[in-house]
Amino acid sequence: TQLLEQSPQFLSIQEGENLTVYCNSSSVFSSLQWYRQEPGEGPVLLVTVVTGGEVKKLKRLTFQFGDARKDSSLHITAAQPGDTGLYLCAGAGHGNKLVFGAGTILRVKS
Amino acid sequence: NAGVTQTPKFQVLKTGQSMTLQCAQDMNHEYMSWYRQDPGMGLRLIHYSVGAGITDQGEVPNGYNVSRSTTEDFPLRLLSAAPSQTSVYFCASSYSRLSYTFGSGTRLTVV
Numbered sequence: 001t002q003l004l005e006q007s008p009q010f011l012s013i014q015e016g017e018n019l020t021v022y023c024n025s026s027s028v029f030s031s032l033q034w035y036r037q038e039p040g041e042g043p044v045l046l047v048t049v050v051t052g053g054e055v056k057k058l059k060r061l062t063f064q065f066g067d068a069r070k071d072s073s074l075h076i077t078a079a080q081p082g083d084t085g086l087y088l089c090a091g092a093g094h095g096n097k098l099v100f101g102a103g104t105i106l107r108v109k110s
Numbered sequence: 111n112a113g114v115t116q117t118p119k120f121q122v123l124k125t126g127q128s129m130t131l132q133c134a135q136d137m138n139h140e141y142m143s144w145y146r147q148d149p150g151m152g153l154r155l156i157h158y159s160v161g162a163g164i165t166d167q168g169e170v171p172n173g174y175n176v177s178r179s180t181t182e183d184f185p186l187r188l189l190s191a192a193p194s195q196t197s198v199y200f201c202a203s204s205y206s207r208l209s210y211t212f213g214s215g216t217r218l219t220v221v
Contacts (some may be wrong), residue, residue, distance in 0.1 A: 033210070045209045048208045
């Protein structure tokens, strides 16, 4: 069974601070996806990374895929209250299955 | 486009009852899947389908059945509900498996 360890589980920061969320595994994934979920809604895709070492930027969010395609990180610069939510990483592994990490609850206080 | 539509949004069942959670997508995606989300455990794959007539088990399939008679629909059946099946259920579809579109979920309580 492929597993994704996501950390931290919970993050509470002040507006303007930077933060990083990590997603680690001992397995290799063909792609790594990051989703954001708000209460009462389904996850919404933020980005997909497919190449080892790949870095993608989405405004203040920077996503990185590890060289060995076993880990990924999400860095948010100058967090804003609108960034509050549940962040999920998900890896596309064996067969046709998408494996999710447990998620990081981010709270940005103004 | 409506995307992925799940019904009902909320449901309360008694132990032993059966029910079907509906999922429909209008994006002509071949790949569809069902997940359950429990606190602190992320989303866990129940069943998935790579096209009409083809289904397979995910990580936690026990107590659930699926069928895929059309590209658009992928219903999830609970055969005999148990309190352990209290959860939020999400249906998702994908064209390339590089991105998934999720429904807004069904919150199920089994008493």
